[in-house]
Amino acid sequence: MVRISGTQKKLGVALSLLVGFFAIGGVLWVFPTASNQGYAPEQPIPFSHKLHAGDNKIQCLYCHSNADKSRHATIPSLNVCLNCHTVVKTDSPYIQQIQKAFAEGKPIEWIRVHELPDHAYFTHKRHVAAGVSCEVCHGEVAKMERVEQKAPLTMGWCMECHRGQTTPPEVLAKYHPNMKNPKGPVAPVNCNTCHN
C-alpha cells in the first residue's frame, strides 16, 4: 500500500479544489444558465401538436383539462385520446399503439419537456385565470410538430414578467390599466410566491 504523507494529502486537496473550480467555470461558460431551452426530446408516440392544435384547432384545455383547475396542466389520460381515436385514423400504427395500451391498462410514458425544479411551485391555474395565454410560456405549440421548450423557464425569466418588463400587454391592461412603462412589480415577487 502506498503511504500518503500529510503534505501530499494537502496538495491533493488543493489540486482537486483547483480542478473543481475550473470545471465549474467551464460548465458555466458552455451553459450560462440552468435553462433547458431548446429541449425537444423524441416522444414514445410522435404526437403532433401542429396537427391537433394547429390544423384541427383543438383547444389546449380540451386535452390539458386541468390547467385552469390545478397547479398542473396535466397530460391527458388515454381515454381522452380515444374520445376521437376510436373512430379517427384507427389504421395508424400509433393509434393502434394507444388502443393497445388502453386495452392493457398500461399508460404511455411521455418524456417531460417543461420542467421546473422541485422547489419551484408554479401554478397553471392562477396564470390561466389571470389571462396569460399558453403561448407566452410554451411558445407557438400549434406550429410545433414535436414540442420544444421555447422559453428559458429560469427564475430570472419568471421575474421579468412579474416585474412588468415582459408582461403581456393584455394582462397588464387587465390588472394595471393606468400603468405605463411599469416600474414596479405587477405580480407578487416574494420568495414564497413560488418556493415553499
Added chain:
Amino acid sequence: MDNQHEELGKTAPHATQLANTSSQSDVDFVPPRHWIGPEELQGSYWKDPQVQEKRSQEFYEKPVEFIDQLDRSAQGGVARRDFLTIMGASMAMASFACARRPVHKIIPYVVKPEEITPGVPNWYASTCQECAQACGVLVKNREGRPIKLEGNPDHPVNRGSLCSRGQASVLGLYDPDRLKSPVSRNRLDGTRKDVDWNAVDASIQAQLKKIAGQGGRVKVLSGEIQGESTRRLIKEFLSAFSGGEHIEFEPLALEEIPAAQSLSYGNSVVPRYRFDEAQYVLSLGSDFLGNGTSPLEATKMWSERRKLAGQNPAQAQLGKLVCFESMMTLTGANADQRYPVRPGDELKVAMAIAHDLIVKQKRSRFAQDATVLAALQSYSPEVVASELGLSGGAESIRKVASELWENQGKSIVVAGSVQTKTAVGVSLQVAANLLNSALENEGKTVDGSMNYSYQRSSFAALSRLAEEMKAGKVDALIVYRSNPVYAAPKGLLGLTDGFKRVPLVIVVSEHEDETAALADYVLPDHHFLENWGDAHPNQAIYSLQQPTLAPIHSSRAFQDSFLVWRKAGLAVSGLASKALDWHDYLQNNWKETVYQQVGASGSFDQFWNGTLRAGVVDVFAAKGISGNKMSPRAFRTASLGGVPKYSALSADSLYLALYAKTSLYDGRNANNAWLQELPDSISSVTWDNYLNLSPALAKKLDFNDDDVVEMISDDRTVQLPVHIQPGLHPQLVSVAVGYGRTAVGRVGDHTGVDVFPLVQMASGAKGAVPSLVFAGQKVNLRKTGKFYKLALTQWHTATENRPIINDITLAEYRKNPAHAAHTDPHLRLETVPSMWSKHEYKGYRWGMAIDLTSCTGCSACMIACQAENNIPVVGRDQVRVSRQMHWIKIDRYYSGSVDNPNVIFQPMLCQHCENAPCETVCPVLATVHDDEGLNVQVYNRCVGTRYCQNNCPYKVRRFNFFDHWKAYEGTANLVWNPDVTVRTRGIMEKCTFCVQRIRDAKDQAKDVGDRVKDGMLKTACQQTCPADAIVFGNLNDPESRVSKMKESPQAFRVLEVLNTLPAVSYMTKVRNQAESAHSGHGSGHAE
C-alpha cells in the same frame, strides 16, 4: 430583583442599556421567576462559570466528539476530515455530472378517475381508530393517497381537533414494517413462511368446519371494538359454534369506572362529563386532558371555560381546576392548584373532602344518612392531611370542600387514570360518585344517560379465557387488534402456556407482533384508512369510516375474513349469512339499525351517501332532541360498603405508579417514529421511558439524572434511567408503559424498557372480580453504576435565563390587567427607539396569537406540523446533540417551589419578527421578509452558515445536518406532503406559518373574487388544537380575531425589548388562584 437585572445585563447588555431609560416607579409588579430544571434553583446557577461556558457555546451538548463517533460507525470509518479530502476530488466530477438534466417522465392515468384532479386534494370524512374515542377525521388525499388527517369540525366528539396519535396515524399507514402478506407459522419449530390468501383460507375453513361439526369452542379476543357493526358480525359468525365467545380487552381501559357506576347507580356506564358546564373541576388522579375516557372532547369543553378574551378584566371569570395526583400528568400541569400524593391516596382525599362536607358541615342530602356517615367516619381531614403531608394541612381539604359546595351543580369530581389503578381503584370511583351526588352534579355535569358506549373491556373475561386456554377448553382462538402477550400480565395469566394448548390460533394484526409469534396464521389487517367501519362513541353518535386508498399490501379486512370463512358451510346467523362482503354487511346493518333509529325521510341510499359525506350522524339532533335531558340518578349508599376504612400507608416505602404517555399510550404505536420523537409534554424526553423521581427522593438516594437504576418489585426487576421530575411525592416512582416492544418493527423494537411485567392482579376478596393493578406496588431501588443518556430536549434551546414568559393570578389580573403583559418590569417596549424603518404591508399581514391560559401542552400541534410540513425524524442520537427538527415545540417552564411547582407551557415557533435578527445576518439573503409579514426561508439560496440560527433570540431555526429524509424507507416516502419541499442536508429551515395553506386560501378566495376572510385560513397547528389556543389571521384587519387578541391586555410578545416586533403574540397564563402564585416561595428571584 437587582441581581436578576444584573444577570440579564450579562446576557443582553444592549437590552439593559435601553431598558435603563424606563422609570423604576412604575415597577410595582414582580413576575414570577420561571425555571426549566431544578438545578437552576440551586445557589447561583446562572453565575456558575461552567454553566456560562456551556450556555455560550453554539450547542448545549457539544456535538463534535459525539458526532465523530457516530460518523465513524455510520460511514464505515470515514471521519470528517477524510471526508473533506475525498469531497475535494469528487467536486470536479460532480460538476460535470450536473451539466446534463435527468430525463423525467410524465405518466398520465389510463382512465382518469373523475373525482381526481392532480394537484388538488380530495377530502374524505372518516373515523379515527387509533383509540376508542372515535374522533371524526377529514382525510386529505392527493392523487389517491392520504397525506394528512384533520379533525372533522362537524363531528360532535372532537369538533375539528385531533390528538398527536391521530395526526401520526398517517405515518402508521405507510409504516414499511407492516405485515405485507399472510404468514403461516409452524409452532413446533418456529419457522414461518409467507403464503397466499387462498391457501390460508382453505386451511382455516377446513379447520373451522371441523370444529363447528364437533361443537367446538371458538373464541375471538379483540381490543375494544368501536362500532356496533363489527361487534354484531363477530357475534353472528360465532353463532356457528356452540362454544363461541367474543372477549374485548384493553390493557389500559378504565374498567373501574363502569364497575363503580354499576355499584353506585345500577347501570354500568362511563358517564359523559360536561366540563363545559363546570366552573370547578376536582381531579382525583384523573388525566382527563391527556389520557382520559375522551380527552379531546374533554379538552374542547374544558378550554371553553379557560378563555379570557372578550371578558372585562375587572370581572373576568375562569374555570378552576384542582388536582390531587401522583404522577405529574397533563391535567395536573394545567391545574390551578395541584397536590402531589401517593398512588392510593386519592381515595383518602376524596373521602376526607366528603367527611368535611357531610360529617362536619352536615351539608348535602346525605347529612343524615347513617351508612354514609359510617363510611366516612374514619377519614377526618386532619388525619388524612397529616399523613399525606399536604401543604396547607387540613385547611387545604376544607377549602376544596367549601369551594365545591359553592359550585354545587356546576362542578365535577372526576377520578381515575392508569396511574390510579390501585387495589382501591373502584372505591375511588365510588367516592367520586358520592361527591358528585352530594354536590348535585349528578344529572347536571355528570351525564349518565349519554354514556360512552364503547367501554366493553373486561379483564375478568380475559383471565377466564386464559384459564380455559390452559385447561385445553379452547379449540380455536382468533386475536384481532389485541396484543395480550405484550400488554397483559403474562406471568400472572400464563397466556404463553395457554396459547400452546389451543389447536388453532389466528392473529389478525397490522404487525407481526409479540402475540403473532404464538400463532398458526398471522393475517395482515387493513389500516383503518384502508377499511370500512363505523363507531358509536356515545349514545347519540354514529360515525362512519371509509377507505381512503386501495390497500397498499396484500392485507384484508378482518371482517371480510369472517365472510370468506363462513363459505365453508358454517351456519352463521343473521346478516353474516348473506352479506357479500364487509361493505355490504356494514350498509345492511346501518339500514336495519341507524337508518331506522334516525327515521330519515329519504331513501336509505340518500341517507347513506349523506352520512358518508358528513362522516357522522347525530341521532338526537336528527330526531330534534336538543339539549340534554339528563336526570339525576339516585346514589346507592350501599356501594360505600366496599370502601375500606382509613389506614395509613407506610411512610418509608416507595410506591410505583405506571402511567401511559399521550403519545405511545399502550405501545400499539411504538413503531411510529413521529410519536417516539415527540418530546413528552412534562419531561421533554424523547425515544425512551424512564424512572420519574422527585428531587427530594433523588437527593436522599443520591441519584442523578441518567443514572441507571434497578427497580425491584416482588420478584420482578427492571433497569431504567432516572429522570428527576419536580412536583412528585417523595415516596413515588413512576414509569411509562408502552415501551420495550420486541416485535413491532425497526423503530419500536427494544426502544425503552417494557414495564408491563410490573402490572399486578388485585388480590381482592374471594370471588371478587379480578382487576389489574398499575399503581401502588411497593418497590425498591438500587443504583447500578451504569449511565444512560436520555434524549432530553428541555435545555436545548433554553433562553439563558431571559424572562420570556409570564403568568399571573386571576386576582392580580382583575386588579391590574396591565400586569399580564409584563414579562419583566424593567423591559418595556415603549422606551425602545428603533433603528429600522417599518415594513409596509398593503394587503394582508399575517400574525398569530397563542392563549397560554387554555393551552394544555398536549403537543398535538407538533405532530400536525410534522405531517403538514414534511419535518423529518432525526433519531435518538441526534436529539441528544440538540438536532431535533420540530418547527413548533412546546416549552415547559416551572415556577414556584421544586416540590410542587406551577407548570406553564409555551408553544414556541418562528415569531416572524418585523425586525428579524436572522435576516440581517444572512450573507446570501436566504432569509428575507415578504410583503405579508412572513419571514421566509429560501432553501435553494441557503448555504448553511447557520448565522441566522445563532442570531435568533427565540431559538426556533432548525438546521439539516444530514439528509434526514433518507431515513424514510419504502412506503414511508408516500407520507410527504407534495406541496412542501423536502429539505436536503446543509440548509436551514423553520416555521413558515404554513405558507402553502396561505397560498391555498388566497387561491380559493381569488376564485370567487374575494379576499381571505377571517377564520377561512388555519395553520396546521391551529387546526388541530383541541383547546383552540392558537389563532391565526390577518393583522391588517382590525376586526380579525388575532388583531383583537393582540390588542388585549393579556397579550405580550416575547423579548419585546429586543425590538424584533414579533408577529406572534402570547396571551399571558392566568391562573385561577386568589393569592399570589409565587408568594411564599422566595426561590423566585436569583439570590
